[in-house]
Amino acid sequence: MSQESDFADYAREAWGSLVRSGVFLGCTLHEAEDLAQTTLVRCYTAWPRVVAADNRTAYVYRMLLNGLRDSKRRRWWGERPTERLPEAGDATDSTAGVDTADAVHRALAGLGRAHRDVVVLRYFAGLTEAETAEALGIPPGTVKSRLSRSLAALANDAHLADYAVGRPEETTS
Amino acid sequence: MTDLERTWDDLPVGPAPLDALLREGRREAAAAAGAPRRRLRRSRGAVAVVGGIAAAFVAGSLVAAPDSTDPVAALPPGAGAVDGDVATPVVFFGELEAPGSCDDLLSHYVDGGVDLVTAYGWEPTPLDRDLLGPGLSNSGEVPALPQATAPLDAPTVREGGTQDLAEAGTTRATSSETGTNVQEAGVDEPDAVKTDGTTLVRLRESTMTTYDVSGVVVRELGSVDLDLEDGEILLTGDTVIAIGNDGTRSLTNGYNYGYETSPQTRVITVDVSDPRAPTVLSTVDYDAATVTARQHGDDVRLVLSAGLPDLDFVRPGRNRDGAVALRTNRALVEATTIGDWLPTLGIDGGEARPLLACDRVAVPRADLGLGTMAVVGFHAGAPVEGHTDLDTVGLAGDASLAYESPDHLYLATPGATAFCAVCDLPVGPSSMGGTTSVYDFALDGTSATYVGAGEIEGMIRDRWAMDEHDGVLRVAVGPSSETGPFSSVVTMTAEDDALVEIGRVDRLGVGEEIKAVRWFDGLAIVVTYRQIDPLYAVDLTDQRDPTLIGTLKIPGFTSYLHPLGSMRMVGLGEGPTENGRRWGAQAGLFDVTDLTSPRRLDVHSYGAGSRALAGEDPRQLTWLPRSRTVLTVVARGRAAYVSALVVGGGELTNTSTRVEYGSDADQVRTVPLYGAGADGGDRVVLVTGEDVEFFDLP
Numbered sequence: 001m002s003q004e005s006d007f008a009d010y011a012r013e014a015w016g017s018l019v020r021s022g023v024f025l026g027c028t029l030h031e032a033e034d035l036a037q038t039t040l041v042r043c044y045t046a047w048p049r050v051v052a053a054d055n056r057t058a059y060v061y062r063m064l065l066n067g068l069r070d071s072k073r074r075r076w077w078g079e080r081p082t083e084r085l086p087e088a089g090d091a092t093d094s095t096a097g098v099d100t101a102d103a104v105h106r107a108l109a110g111l112g113r114a115h116r117d118v119v120v121l122r123y124f125a126g127l128t129e130a131e132t133a134e135a136l137g138i139p140p141g142t143v144k145s146r147l148s149r150s151l152a153a154l155a156n157d158a159h160l161a162d163y164a165v166g167r168p169e170e171t172t173s
Numbered sequence: 174m175t176d177l178e179r180t181w182d183d184l185p186v187g188p189a190p191l192d193a194l195l196r197e198g199r200r201e202a203a204a205a206a207g208a209p210r211r212r213l214r215r216s217r218g219a220v221a222v223v224g225g226i227a228a229a230f231v232a233g234s235l236v237a238a239p240d241s242t243d244p245v246a247a248l249p250p251g252a253g254a255v256d257g258d259v260a261t262p263v264v265f266f267g268e269l270e271a272p273g274s275c276d277d278l279l280s281h282y283v284d285g286g287v288d289l290v291t292a293y294g295w296e297p298t299p300l301d302r303d304l305l306g307p308g309l310s311n312s313g314e315v316p317a318l319p320q321a322t323a324p325l326d327a328p329t330v331r332e333g334g335t336q337d338l339a340e341a342g343t344t345r346a347t348s349s350e351t352g353t354n355v356q357e358a359g360v361d362e363p364d365a366v367k368t369d370g371t372t373l374v375r376l377r378e379s380t381m382t383t384y385d386v387s388g389v390v391v392r393e394l395g396s397v398d399l400d401l402e403d404g405e406i407l408l409t410g411d412t413v414i415a416i417g418n419d420g421t422r423s424l425t426n427g428y429n430y431g432y433e434t435s436p437q438t439r440v441i442t443v444d445v446s447d448p449r450a451p452t453v454l455s456t457v458d459y460d461a462a463t464v465t466a467r468q469h470g471d472d473v474r475l476v477l478s479a480g481l482p483d484l485d486f487v488r489p490g491r492n493r494d495g496a497v498a499l500r501t502n503r504a505l506v507e508a509t510t511i512g513d514w515l516p517t518l519g520i521d522g523g524e525a526r527p528l529l530a531c532d533r534v535a536v537p538r539a540d541l542g543l544g545t546m547a548v549v550g551f552h553a554g555a556p557v558e559g560h561t562d563l564d565t566v567g568l569a570g571d572a573s574l575a576y577e578s579p580d581h582l583y584l585a586t587p588g589a590t591a592f593c594a595v596c597d598l599p600v601g602p603s604s605m606g607g608t609t610s611v612y613d614f615a616l617d618g619t620s621a622t623y624v625g626a627g628e629i630e631g632m633i634r635d636r637w638a639m640d641e642h643d644g645v646l647r648v649a650v651g652p653s654s655e656t657g658p659f660s661s662v663v664t665m666t667a668e669d670d671a672l673v674e675i676g677r678v679d680r681l682g683v684g685e686e687i688k689a690v691r692w693f694d695g696l697a698i699v700v701t702y703r704q705i706d707p708l709y710a711v712d713l714t715d716q717r718d719p720t721l722i723g724t725l726k727i728p729g730f731t732s733y734l735h736p737l738g739s740m741r742m743v744g745l746g747e748g749p750t751e752n753g754r755r756w757g758a759q760a761g762l763f764d765v766t767d768l769t770s771p772r773r774l775d776v777h778s779y780g781a782g783s784r785a786l787a788g789e790d791p792r793q794l795t796w797l798p799r800s801r802t803v804l805t806v807v808a809r810g811r812a813a814y815v816s817a818l819v820v821g822g823g824e825l826t827n828t829s830t831r832v833e834y835g836s837d838a839d840q841v842r843t844v845p846l847y848g849a850g851a852d853g854g855d856r857v858v859l860v861t862g863e864d865v866e867f868f869d870l871p
Binding site for chain 2: 008
């Protein structure tokens with residue numbers, strides 16, 4: 001059915017950015033995968049509204065943010081691809097994932113939530129200014145000012161220098 | 174910032190877990206839809222009682238001359254009557270009942286339709302619609318083709334299928350006589366390309382072209398334009414059967430997104446006895462969607478699915494409130510005739526006539542969704558000039574999951590396989606409740622005879638999860654509300670009028686879902702997936718006592734398994750790339766000599782972001798035993814490659830050749846000409862979007 005394949009195409013394409021955004025917004029990698037899954041399942045059940053939305057990307061990222069804020073969010077047990085066998089006892093990669101997430105969180109910690117949201121959506125997830133504004137429910141001008149302030153703050157952040165020492169290449173096999 | 178950007182790119186994010194997303198989405202949508210739907214279905218019980226009275230009725234007549242008691246003759250004119258039909262009688266019993274008359278059959282449809290119709294017609298009300306999600310079409314579209322919705326898992330191939338003593342082992346699977354990698358040996362499937370070894374026929378969009386593939390280079394011979402869309406072809410002798418549709422789509426009303434599956438089937442017969450001048454012999458139209466088309470020798474069998482009739486429904490508006498609209502729409506359903514519900518047949522543009530006589534349409538006791546299945550058999554070589562050239566049988570319900578072995582056709586309720594299984598109308602409590610109904614038909618030539626029906630707790634993922642050997646149906650079922658959180662292999666056979674369970678293995682992949690199944694006479698290989706990819710070997714030598722004999726766990730997942738012989742299998746799927754941080758397509762070589770301990774000998778990774786297309790369509794894989802080479806299509810970015818994997822010394826050696834760009838990647842085929850090489854080796858024709866040429870093996 002074309003709707004289902006449309007959804008599948010969309011999910012396939014959006015998955016990476018949704019998970020990455022989740023991590024950059026403060027989740028562990030696994031929480032971020034959960035969050036992306038929850039968001040996409042909601043997209044599925046509300047697909048006509050997603051499709052009909054003036055801006056699909058903004059709509060979906062707003063759902064992602066809502067999911068993130070929803071502290072009572074049911075933890076979903078579904079399958080997740082991982083790099084290694086859980087029972088293999090080789091946790092190098094997942095540890096690296098945790099370390100990476102930690103480093104990201106430390107780097108972005110100085111920003112405050114409002115600024116972090118803007119920088120993640122606009123800068124990393126690549127939403128347009130209008131999409132970011134719509135997803136966050138703030139005026140486009142605010143997106144612009146928060147972004148420039150956030151980027152300036154990040155450029156001066158000492159954590160980034162720390163982080164550069166422990167790049168993933170050196171921690172994974 | 175660059176470090177953070179790099180971190181963004183390097184986060185070890187796997188592929189989207191589509192199966193899980195779809196399953197969970199359907200489940201949530203179904204949960205939201207459950208309450209209103211159950212209320213709507215209150216009067217079904219009465220239908221079963223009416224049907225029960227007629228249970229012993231044996232319909233049809235061997236007498237061509239109509240008399241007043243003949244149910245065929247009793248039909249109102251133009252409403253289900255099939256004139257001059259000297260049909261063999263159809264016998265229904267048990268779970269499938271013959272209607273006592275056309276009126277009985279009509280009341281089955283009308284009772285179901287009145288329950289189903291809303292103030293908006295076959296669409297749910299706007300309130301329900303938000304709960305249900307998308308997927309409703311005006312014409313009550315049938316669920317999509319299983320081929321189209323369900324990524325093809327592992328097809329089934331059995332060789333020497335008539336052996337009495339099955340062994341628990343794998344057997345070599347090569348392409349069909351027409352060069353297609355099919356589900357079932359001896360049962361050919363349509364594809365865009367077919368060959369008889371010397372002539373190759375290709376359908377691209379509406380142009381059918383013939384090529385000579387017996388020379389040093391491929392030469393184009395001739396072509397013909399077919400008035401057909403979404404077509405694929407079968408080839409038998411000098412006849413090509415092209416199956417597609419006339420381009421009809423249901424309306425996109427701003428609410429639907431994109432197009433629906435066509436509710437129409439067009440079958441064009443083309444004579445290629447002179448391949449330079451292919452000639453259209455006949456065009457037959459059915460107003461029902463294609464579910465499957467299969468060819469056994471010269472016999473072709475279509476399984477068609479007709480949805481709900483297109484009625485002039487009203488909607489609530491300024492001059493009409495919801496209650497009035499609902500009453501009006503119910504009255505419209507009550508005023509339907511049997512001709513509105515049963516699919517029609519039109520030959521060479523002639524007048525559309527009913528395809529099925531009422532007495533050839535079984536009424537199921539189980540509460541399937543509302544709709545009509547039609548099984549149509551005909552000889553490929555003989556022109557279809559009327560009903561007498563078709564062998565038909567119908568089922569007044571939605572059982573649009575079809576699997577065909579050489580001797581049996583099984584129709585099953587689709588469960589939650591299609592998007593619309595949750596939001597479309599024809600979903601009954603039986604499938605909502607996690608139980609699948611299965612109907613068994615024995616095949617003989619062009620005819621299909623009802624054998625019996627049964628129920629399985631759990632969901633059948635798609636047709637690839639079913640297999641038949643020695644009259645026993647073997648099914649891999651996934652979890653539903655009626656089962657534990659695991660998959661099972663169940664064996665069933667017809668006893669009297671029922672399909673009864675005779676054996677089962679439970680607890681395969683607890684908390685996981687089935688990704689691929691490969692059946693052999695005495696063996697099933699089942700692959701499930703959650704975080705890793707467990708592969709289970711189930712011994713089926715005693716079909717009453719299937720036994721789990723071996724398990725292998727590997728990273729990534731396998732969506733297609735191809736047996737090379739009795740010792741090796743190749744699995745295509747996805748997994749981590751060498752540096753372990755990104756995902757991509759991979760091919761694995763498995764040693765299945767000792768089934769109690771299957772091993773992975775080697776793995777070849779195609780790099781981050783690549784996709785193994787054969788995992789979605791096994792017709793994009795070819796096994797050449799003589800040169801021990803597997804040809805398969807891999808996409809990376811916008812480019813498509815043919816990957817030639819040479820198997821030797823327990824290793825896979827890959828040579829990739831870029832052959833195509835963009836969306837035509839799906840059309841790439843490697844058609845084998847077994848034994849056509851100068852030294853008795855195999856030749857391969859590479860078919861891409863634009864070109865047909867020989868492919869040099871590495």
